Amino acid sequence: MKMDKVLEKLGIKKINEGGSTGTKWLKSGGKKVESFSPVDGKLIASVTSSTRENYDAIMAQSEAAFKEWSMWPAPKRGEVVRQVGEALRKYKDPLGRLVSYEMGKSLQEGWGEVQEMIDICDLAVGMSRQMYGLTMHSERPRHRMYEQWHPLGIVGIISSFNFPVAVWSWNSMIAFICGDTCIWKPSSKTPISAIACQNIIAEVFKANSVPEGVCCLVSGNREIGDWMSNDHRIPLVSATGSTRMGKIVGATVAGRLGRSLLELGGNNSIIISQHADLDIALLASVFGAVGTAGQRCTTTRRLIIHESIYDAFKKKLVAAYKQLRIGNPLDEKNHVGPLIDTAAVSDYNNALKEIKKCGGKAVVAGGVLTGKGFESGCYVKPCIYEVQNEWQIVQDETFAPILYIMKYSALDEAIAMQNGVPQGLSSSIMTLNMRESETFLSHIGSDCGIANVNIGTSGAEIGGAFGGEKETGGGRESGSDCWKAYMRRQTNTMNWSNQLPLAQGIKFNV
Numbered sequence: 001m002k003m004d005k006v007l008e009k010l011g012i013k014k015i016n017e018g019g020s021t022g023t024k025w026l027k028s029g030g031k032k033v034e035s036f037s038p039v040d041g042k043l044i045a046s047v048t049s050s051t052r053e054n055y056d057a058i059m060a061q062s063e064a065a066f067k068e069w070s071m072w073p074a075p076k077r078g079e080v081v082r083q084v085g086e087a088l089r090k091y092k093d094p095l096g097r098l099v100s101y102e103m104g105k106s107l108q109e110g111w112g113e114v115q116e117m118i119d120i121c122d123l124a125v126g127m128s129r130q131m132y133g134l135t136m137h138s139e140r141p142r143h144r145m146y147e148q149w150h151p152l153g154i155v156g157i158i159s160s161f162n163f164p165v166a167v168w169s170w171n172s173m174i175a176f177i178c179g180d181t182c183i184w185k186p187s188s189k190t191p192i193s194a195i196a197c198q199n200i201i202a203e204v205f206k207a208n209s210v211p212e213g214v215c216c217l218v219s220g221n222r223e224i225g226d227w228m229s230n231d232h233r234i235p236l237v238s239a240t241g242s243t244r245m246g247k248i249v250g251a252t253v254a255g256r257l258g259r260s261l262l263e264l265g266g267n268n269s270i271i272i273s274q275h276a277d278l279d280i281a282l283l284a285s286v287f288g289a290v291g292t293a294g295q296r297c298t299t300t301r302r303l304i305i306h307e308s309i310y311d312a313f314k315k316k317l318v319a320a321y322k323q324l325r326i327g328n329p330l331d332e333k334n335h336v337g338p339l340i341d342t343a344a345v346s347d348y349n350n351a352l353k354e355i356k357k358c359g360g361k362a363v364v365a366g367g368v369l370t371g372k373g374f375e376s377g378c379y380v381k382p383c384i385y386e387v388q389n390e391w392q393i394v395q396d397e398t399f400a401p402i403l404y405i406m407k408y409s410a411l412d413e414a415i416a417m418q419n420g421v422p423q424g425l426s427s428s429i430m431t432l433n434m435r436e437s438e439t440f441l442s443h444i445g446s447d448c449g450i451a452n453v454n455i456g457t458s459g460a461e462i463g464g465a466f467g468g469e470k471e472t473g474g475g476r477e478s479g480s481d482c483w484k485a486y487m488r489r490q491t492n493t494m495n496w497s498n499q500l501p502l503a504q505g506i507k508f509n510v
């Protein structure tokens with residue numbers, strides 16, 4: 001399908017207003033942001049940034065909508081989300097293509113991202129009938145104690161470029177069934193994919209007469225993130241992106257004692273034991289390191305390989321990297337697309353310089369690709385370097401396909417290396433030895449939010465809670481009881497006796 005057709009199908013115009021309350025776009029005199037594709041450097045379309053005036057109008061509409069929406073029974077809200085899932089199935093092909101073109105990930109991964117949205121809709125529909133509270137036994141006679149979960153209000157969502165549509169859906173679909181309204185600030189690097197989502201939502205919301213203001217979009221730069229973080233009308237800000245951004249959002253929201261849900265940087269490793277199935281280990285490592293051109297928070301950045309298989313595995317890696325096809329991600333033959341922009345290419349180059357300075361040895365050398373098909377200047381070679389875990393460059397997350405490899409001799413040493421970074425998102429071990437895998441999964445094993453056995457570090461399913469510890473921010477999106485993050489808990493005690501017995505046996509008579 002030609003990109004013009006894709007854009008037309010998704011209702012994208014040449015210039016789009018960036019602020020919406022659900023089905024209505026707000027006129028804005030704000031700055032025009034142009035979205036260029038990293039695939040071929042061409043302009044996709046433009047979006048007009050939301051002004052402060054737009055933002056306040058959207059917030060007011062969202063507050064009004066919350067009053068009505070939160071009164072809809074949860075299963076009815078779930079029915080709307082079910083229809084969003086249906087609409088996403090209908091638009092999976094064009095939306096996946098747009099994500100691939102605007103962000104640069106392979107078409108398979110673009111479709112995969114939309115599939116992740118469909119999956120979260122399905123999870124949310126089921127959850128809309130299962131948001132249980134507990135009843136407790138009171139210590140006082142003829143008293144009933146129970147807890148209820150109430151909607152929170154407006155949920156602010158700040159999402160990053162690398163999953164331009166899925167991350168929003170993990171938050172919004174769950175927030176919707178909880179009775180919350182949402183205000184979404186997408187990455188200014190991928191604003192068109194967000195407009196497309198809003199158009200899909202509008203179709204469903206119109207058909208169901210969902211109050212205007214339940215699903216809002218505010219496009220623009222960092223300033224909007226600041227407005228949201230400082231805004232006491234937003235009880236919960238969910239932010240996905242860099243640790244640097246998360247520290248600012250987290251501190252600002254905490255400063256007003258609001259809640260934040262942070263899903264930040266990762267520095268994920270795979271331990272490859274001498275007891276591993278090396279074919280599985282190889283595929284998982286290569287997909288984990290080069291998938292999305294190394295721009296997932298779950299990307300495999302480090303391989304910690306047992307000394308007895310180190311050389312053999314290194315050979316396999318080199319051979320596999322030779323097979324990688326880099327190029328237009330919309331061409332299904334290609335494995336690796338471009339980085340998001342030339343600023344990301346600079347970060348990649350700076351990291352390579354730093355690795356060399358530290359004495360890192362190239363196993364597969366990196367470099368920027370030029371020539372036919374690479375005119376956007378965003379294509380780089382996936383590369384592999386032998387390094388030391390404690391080097392600062394290895395401790396940092398560089399959002400690029402740079403894979404670090406290291407040797408170990410004993411499992412506890414490997415686990416210490418895996419844990420010896422500031423981030424704590426995803427981790428895995430490749431082993432067929434049960435003592436090793438159980439050690440890795442125990443509390444003396446991986447310190448990450450995600451720990452896998454014989455699976456790579458990326459590609460988590462929405463059924464499990466997603467997020468990590470330490471500088472990854474501690475938040476969890478999706479997964480079993482994720483709805484609790486989008487609601488407030490209330491404890492209720494009812495006295496149906498004809499006395500007032502006090503708790504803890506306290507006597508008080510007047």
Ligand code: UN1
Pocket residue numbers: 116162163167240295296297298457458459460461
């Ligand atoms: C991210 O990069 O922010 O586990 C999310 C994965 C995907 C999500 C990545 N399900 O790789």
